[in-house]
Amino acid sequence: RQHAFQEAFDAVNENFKAIFAQLSDGDGYLQLDDPQSPFNGGLNLVAHPKGKPVRRLASMSGGEKSLTALSFIFALQRYRPSPFYAFDEVDMFLDGANVERLSKMIKHQAQQAQFIVVSLRRPMIEAAQRTIGVTQARGAYTQVLGINLEAKSASM
Amino acid sequence: RQHAFQEAFDAVNENFKAIFAQLSDGDGYLQLDDPQSPFNGGLNLVAHPKGKPVRRLASMSGGEKSLTALSFIFALQRYRPSPFYAFDEVDMFLDGANVERLSKMIKHQAQQAQFIVVSLRRPMIEAAQRTIGVTQARGAYTQVLGINLEAKSASM
Amino acid sequence: MHIKHVELSHFKSFGGTTAVPLLPGFTVISGPNGSGKSNILDALLFALGLASSKGMRADRLPDLVNQNHIGRRATAEASVTVTFDISDVPPELLMGDEEDASANGTAAPSDDAQPPAAAVAADTTQPISEDGKVVPLPCQGKEWSVTRRLRVTSQGTYTSSYAINGVPCTLSELHEQLQRFRIYPEGYNVVLQGDVTSIISMNARERREIIDELA
Amino acid sequence: MHIKHVELSHFKSFGGTTAVPLLPGFTVISGPNGSGKSNILDALLFALGLASSKGMRADRLPDLVNQNHIGRRATAEASVTVTFDISDVPPELLMGDEEDASANGTAAPSDDAQPPAAAVAADTTQPISEDGKVVPLPCQGKEWSVTRRLRVTSQGTYTSSYAINGVPCTLSELHEQLQRFRIYPEGYNVVLQGDVTSIISMNARERREIIDELA
């Protein structure tokens, strides 16, 4: 059981290091409280966004926390892919440049899994292959409209 | 004591109704669990954003919750003004149209109090009288730069 | 494997029946505040049994039925159907009847539970019905769908039922098949609005348990 | 009344000493992620004693001292000074010495506490020093400032001290004067990143208590 855990941990750690470097332009890695017997302790994320000295996770900025959390989620995905991913406004703390960086990574990951991403941010909408527009007129029900950006034609 | 509370409650309620109508284009009001003896219960927010039938607060969307919460904060402000208000990314859930609506209300409230608003959203930045730009170069400290939009000149 | 479409009937802000077609790759859902974007994700969680009512921003399940629909009748029903394209899924991942598995020569390795005809193996071209269980034909081995129905009476009592490819099943049967597809209730493949930084604020042990789950 | 400037010395991501001038009306603070915008609001809370260390995203107060600054010396100090323009504030709102108040003919109504020369009344043009307490001249009745210093030793022990217009005071004295200016620790005039919807998720009693506080 510990062997299976160690294998999973090492794989996710390697993924995390690579993805964190890409998203946060810095160094990050996973750290076990007790590497000899992992089940005695927890798992910590060590993050140096943009080469800043390590600080406790709680003192990172909103944007830094989001990118660190997303790096972890993508690291899990590369180890055990799910068939689909559904993200609801995960870019809400990110500045424009980071939304763009994240959207490029999603574009890349979407070659192996389906990504359904709710977003209000323009760089994210522009990076997608298509947009589903959702509206609700006053006193009416939700209406859904599909826009295929790749074919540049409205459908439905 | 109950008399003082009732007076405060009524004033804040009137403010809330007016502000909610302006921000959320709908009806909203405050409601006491126990109007006869308020201290036995709590205070609820009843919200009909865009004329939707009332639903529990928890089921509102992220944007609807933000506007409802901000309506309450502004309602408190109009009753007991503070000299300054500091808001950190309170517009993070709002779509572009709502950021603009909120920025107009802040512009209006700023005639009576100082507003210091951290934001990444363009309509908010454009509505302000001036922007303080904050940056941190890799390996360096935070730098602050002031831009006076009204005088259209950089300072500091 | 990917979601082909989600069909919502009287679910939250969706009146009537609305089909949301989805393609593989990268899709963005956008629109004004309060229009129903997050409700579409709630519909996925609802149909696949991946969240409690609180996880879908409802105090109780009946809150999920469209309010207009509930007002007008003795019994109101909301349902969501999620249809997957499984044309690239290896047959052994599909839990079928024992006859089904042996007919294809690929006995499902650890099939202790006897789920009803939970899936259609890629090569089946005829319904298997020796024990009276019929595998519906329209899913020609390329689709796999889950439907959840929620019926609410005017007194407020309710029932919720699941079906795979039109055949009733229990929630644990559904979860068992979803696990084989690598879809888990505790999975991190769905991140709801406001939750992205929860990975940072959770305690270290909870975070380690995420890896335990995957290992 | 408004904040004229905030001066940050070795506080969080601010090395050296940085002055942030502020004007009345509507100011936006913007910039890239992690640049230090929220840290400026933490500085306001720090100087005015309005939040615990957790409320400023620090596990303990020493975490607030700029990391580079801490590394290099036996004792490192961070400080923040917030300066208000009080030219439109009625003199009776300012808590001064009893002599001070009577000298202006406006005895502060409920001044049981004897704060040190906590403020300068608008008309004072000379320092009052009968009891040895000197009111510094540069704040000519138009300014009112608070400075908080945090000293951390290399072993990690620390002290925090407050001063009003350069004169040491206790936290309760500071809070008492701030209350007169309508600045409260539990006030809703500061909304931190991620907290805007907390008014919605709090329970009904807590929400009612907000009105109790104001009444």
Ligand SMILES: Nc1ncnc2c1ncn2[C@@H]1O[C@H](COP(=O)(O)OP(=O)(O)OP(=O)(O)O)[C@@H](O)[C@H]1O
């Ligand atoms: N049972 C129901 N019947 C009718 N409408 C409902 C029901 N449950 C929720 N709603 C409505 O759905 C709307 C919320 O939709 P949703 O959360 O999907 O919005 P959203 O598009 O994600 O918005 P945002 O961008 O603000 O997050 C609310 O206005 C709510 O009133």
Ligand SMILES: Nc1ncnc2c1ncn2[C@@H]1O[C@H](COP(=O)(O)OP(=O)(O)OP(=O)(O)O)[C@@H](O)[C@H]1O
């Ligand atoms: N004691 C300290 N010494 C040096 N740097 C610190 C210290 N405490 C916090 N920081 C740094 O300050 C940065 C966070 O700043 P802040 O939270 O103000 O960012 P922000 O501009 O609000 O970003 P966002 O838009 O992402 O919210 C972090 O990168 C953190 O490393």
Ligand SMILES: [Mg+2]
């Ligand atoms: Mg939403």
Ligand SMILES: [Mg+2]
């Ligand atoms: Mg911030």
